[in-house]
Amino acid sequence: MGKEKVTVNVTEIERHQLSNKLGDTHLNILPTRKLLIVLGTLSLACMLSFADQTGVTVGLSVIGEELNSETTINWAGTSSLLANCVCQILFGRLSDIFGRKSVMLTCLGILAVADLCCGFAQTGVQFFIFRAFAGVGNGAVSSLCMVILSDIVTLEQRGKYQGILGSSVGIGNSIGPFLMGAFIKHTSWRDFYYLISPLMVIIMVIVYFLIDGKSKDLDKVLSNKDKFKKIDYLGILTSTISLILLLIPISGGGSTYAWNSPLVISMLIIGGVFFVVFLLIEWKIPKLPMIPLHLFKSPSLCLLLTSNFFFGMVYYSFLYFLPYHFTLVKQKDIIHTSLFLLPLVLTQALGSIISGQLVTKTGHYIFVVIAGYSLWLISNCLLLLWNKNLNDGINVLVLLIMGLGVGFTFQPTMVACQAQSRKCDRAVVISTRNVLRSFGGAVGVAVGSTIVSNSLLNEINTKKAQSIVPHDYLNYMKTHIYSIIDTNSLNNEQFNAVVDMYDKSLRNYFYLLIPLIGICLLSSFFIKDRGLRCIDEIDNHDTESSFPSSRNSTFGSSSSNNSVRN
Numbered sequence: 001m002g003k004e005k006v007t008v009n010v011t012e013i014e015r016h017q018l019s020n021k022l023g024d025t026h027l028n029i030l031p032t033r034k035l036l037i038v039l040g041t042l043s044l045a046c047m048l049s050f051a052d053q054t055g056v057t058v059g060l061s062v063i064g065e066e067l068n069s070e071t072t073i074n075w076a077g078t079s080s081l082l083a084n085c086v087c088q089i090l091f092g093r094l095s096d097i098f099g100r101k102s103v104m105l106t107c108l109g110i111l112a113v114a115d116l117c118c119g120f121a122q123t124g125v126q127f128f129i130f131r132a133f134a135g136v137g138n139g140a141v142s143s144l145c146m147v148i149l150s151d152i153v154t155l156e157q158r159g160k161y162q163g164i165l166g167s168s169v170g171i172g173n174s175i176g177p178f179l180m181g182a183f184i185k186h187t188s189w190r191d192f193y194y195l196i197s198p199l200m201v202i203i204m205v206i207v208y209f210l211i212d213g214k215s216k217d218l219d220k221v222l223s224n225k226d227k228f229k230k231i232d233y234l235g236i237l238t239s240t241i242s243l244i245l246l247l248i249p250i251s252g253g254g255s256t257y258a259w260n261s262p263l264v265i266s267m268l269i270i271g272g273v274f275f276v277v278f279l280l281i282e283w284k285i286p287k288l289p290m291i292p293l294h295l296f297k298s299p300s301l302c303l304l305l306t307s308n309f310f311f312g313m314v315y316y317s318f319l320y321f322l323p324y325h326f327t328l329v330k331q332k333d334i335i336h337t338s339l340f341l342l343p344l345v346l347t348q349a350l351g352s353i354i355s356g357q358l359v360t361k362t363g364h365y366i367f368v369v370i371a372g373y374s375l376w377l378i379s380n381c382l383l384l385l386w387n388k389n390l391n392d393g394i395n396v397l398v399l400l401i402m403g404l405g406v407g408f409t410f411q412p413t414m415v416a417c418q419a420q421s422r423k424c425d426r427a428v429v430i431s432t433r434n435v436l437r438s439f440g441g442a443v444g445v446a447v448g449s450t451i452v453s454n455s456l457l458n459e460i461n462t463k464k465a466q467s468i469v470p471h472d473y474l475n476y477m478k479t480h481i482y483s484i485i486d487t488n489s490l491n492n493e494q495f496n497a498v499v500d501m502y503d504k505s506l507r508n509y510f511y512l513l514i515p516l517i518g519i520c521l522l523s524s525f526f527i528k529d530r531g532l533r534c535i536d537e538i539d540n541h542d543t544e545s546s547f548p549s550s551r552n553s554t555f556g557s558s559s560s561n562n563s564v565r566n
Contacts, residue, residue, distance in 0.1 A: 018221075018230075018287055022096045023424025025218040030152040038152060039161060041210045042145040043168035045108070045203050049141040050172030052115060052134060052196050053080070054341075055180035058323045058334055059189045066189075069124025070480045074449045077320050078247075078442060079128040080135035085438035086243045087136045089290045090236060091143040092431025097227050097288065099218060100151065101211055104144045105204055111137025112200035119193035137200075142169075143434045146414060148211070150426045156532045159365065159415050163356015166411035170349025170403070173319070177338040184334055232286040238278040239290065243439070245271030250446045291432050292425065298535070300527045301420040301429075304413055307520040308433050311413070312440025314380070314513050315406060317448040321509060324452075328485075328502040329388050340392075343399040344406075351407020359532070365416045366529035372408025373521035375401050380517055383510040388499050409520075416527065423534045448509050453481050455505035468497045477501075 030038065056063070056076060064073030095103045114133035121127040145165060153161050183191045222230060249264040249271075282289040296302050322344070326337040355368045379402035386395065414433060421429045460474045469490070477485060477498070487495050 019096075019292075019422075019424045021221045022218075022288075023422075023426065025221055026096070026100065026151045026427075027423075028152055028212070029154060035152055035161070038211055039149065039164060041206055042148060043165055045104075045141050045207065046145045046165060047168040047172035047175070048196065048199055048203055049111070049138045050169050051176035051179065052111070053138050053176065054173045054319055054345075055176030055192055055196075056080075056131070057320055058177040058337055058341075059180045059184055059192070060323075061327065062184050062334075063127065063189055064124070067121065067124045067127055069127070072124055072128075074320075074445070075124075075128045076131045077316075077445050078449075079132040080138070081316060081438055081442035081445060082244070082247050083132035083135035084139035085247070085435055085442050086240050088139045088143060088431055088435035088438050089239050090431070091140050091434075092147065092427035092429070093232065093288055093290050095144060095147055096427050097222065097230055100144055100148050101207070103140065104148070104207060104211075107137045107140030107144070108200055108204045108207065109137075111141065112197050112204070115193045115200065116197040119190040119197070139434065139438060143431050146430045146434075147427045150418065150430065155415070155418060155423075155534060156363070157360060158418070159356045159359030159412065159532070161356070162411040162415055163353045163359075166352030166356065166407070167349035169410065170345045170347075170352060170407065173345035173348070174342050177323075177341050178335075181334040181338040230286075230288045232282075232288060232290045234281045235278060235286055235290045238274050238281055242271050242274035242278055245274065247439075247442050247446070250443055290428070291435075292428055295421060295425065295429060295432060298420050301417060303523045303527050304417050304420060305433055305436050307523050308413060308417075309436045309440035310516045310520050311409065312437035313444030313447070314376075314516050315444075316438075316441030317444030317509075318513065320445050321448055321452065321506065324502075325386060325506050329386075329499055329506065330392075331388075331499070340395060340399065343396045344403040347400050347403030348407040348410065351404040352411050353407075355408045355412050359412055359415060363531050364529050365412045365419070365532075366524065366527055368408055368412045369416065369527075370521065370524045372405045372412065373517060373524055374405070375408065376405030377514070377517045377521055379405060380510070380513040383513065384507065386507070386510070387503050388496075415532070416529075419530070419532055419534060420527075421535060426534075447512065451509045451512060452505045455508045456481055456501060459501040459504060463497060463501065469494050473498075 117130040249267040326332040382398045
């Protein structure tokens with residue numbers, strides 16, 4: 001027993017030492033001038049990536065109709081989030097092993113090719129596959145932008161600069177729907193992707209020339225041969241199988257497949273088994289696990305990561321369903337629907353900047369996070385007021401409150417996660433946080449789609465019994481659940497009945513959002529805010545981590561501080 005325990009401890013120490021060495025090689029605190037150049041480059045990449053992600057939301061109904069996939073077009077969002085989620089696990093650790101810049105350029109290239117292929121897609125299945133590859137690229141961009149910034153800025157200053165980077169997310173979210181809407185109105189949705197793809201290539205060129213990809217002594221820590229040996233192949237295989245087998249039935253249950261079908265039950269069971277196997281592998285086998293389980297020894301970090309799962313469920317699914325309210329319930333066109341996204345995404349950008357400044361100036365983050373989740377919870381409750389007759393100004397006010405809440409939580413929770421972990425784990429903490437958020441997003445879109453579609457089908461069956469709307473039209477609605485339906489053949493009473501059906505279905509989805517953000521807010525009160533220092537930088541060794549601190553890689557070193565002052 002004693003011998004076995006010593007072996008385990010030695011393995012843990014070896015993991016810790018290798019992680020420390022790799023973390024040190026990427027640490028490169030930059031003077032302000034160089035920092036701003038890199039920050040501008042990362043912001044451009046992030047902005048274009050999120051424009052690509054949100055642009056598709058306002059065009060799904062048109063895309064689905066052209067590709068004859070009206071009843072399955074929701075898989076465009078689910079496939080992207082699924083691929084994003086599966087590959088998010090890889091980005092942090094692979095960037096540790098191969099370098100940030102190399103992984104970033106590779107994934108930007110994947111995104112550029114995937115977007116071009118989206119423009120050429122001829123069937124719904126092709127479009128879903130290409131959106132999945134785009135999800136891989138988008139996941140890498142969002143993660144690696146944060147990772148690269150964490151390499152070049154001290155944790156004390158990270159809130160401010162992460163807030164600026166986070167504002168590019170809001171700007172990208174506002175640009176994407178407008179571009180897609182304009183292309184749909186004047187030419188074709190395909191031109192959106194024909195534009196995004198070459199812009200991605202331009203971003204690749206900018207990244208190549210303006211970001212220094214040379215990591216200090218990386219080749220001395222791991223040779224090229226050792227780099228491939230240190231990849232967690234078993235972890236990649238088991239996590240991929242697990243996530244795919246779990247997310248497919250979650251996404252298709254109740255619509256594509258019956259919940260009690262043998263296929264759904266088998267996938268959920270096998271996916272759950274592989275998830276347990278993945279955890280066992282990460283615990284015992286690789287020296288550089290994709291998700292180090294010691295991260296979850298900290299209760300505060302566990303709460304932050306769990307809340308990010310619910311964050312993803314609400315945020316991504318709401319961006320997905322928001323256009324449906326304005327197109328199907330309020331009968332707005334695509335351009336006006338895009339206008340209603342502006343209050344949400346622009347206040348998110350503003351909130352990200354303000355919250356980053358507050359975190360940096362005060363040296364604490366928890367009060368900002370609590371304020372953000374409180375505003376978000378209030379806005380989710382106000383969503384229950386939404387209906388076809390509600391004044392547009394009230395819609396805008398609710399979205400303004402929500403955007404500010406999202407901005408106060410999006411980046412500060414990431415800074416909080418890094419403050420609750422070791423410096424050398426900054427890349428894997430970011431990738432773990434992002435994979436949980438993406439997984440939450442995929443689950444949120446899937447659950448939301450199930451709620452909306454099943455609620456609408458129930459409403460259709462009810463209206464059939466009442467004989468208010470013609471049966472042929474109700475059958476037409478069943479096959480066009482996520483499409484902009486033609487209401488010209490309906491009289492005023494029938495039109496109002498149809499709109500009320502969509503209104504009730506979407507309100508059932510809005511009910512889901514309230515407890516999810518409520519959980520995030522409640523969990524925030526139990527997080528210990530010990531300031532903007534990583535666990536291994538805190539002088540008091542009575543911390544929630546059981547690992548020894550690193551002596552060779554501290555943001556607080558004199559050389560790092562001199563770089564910042566310069």
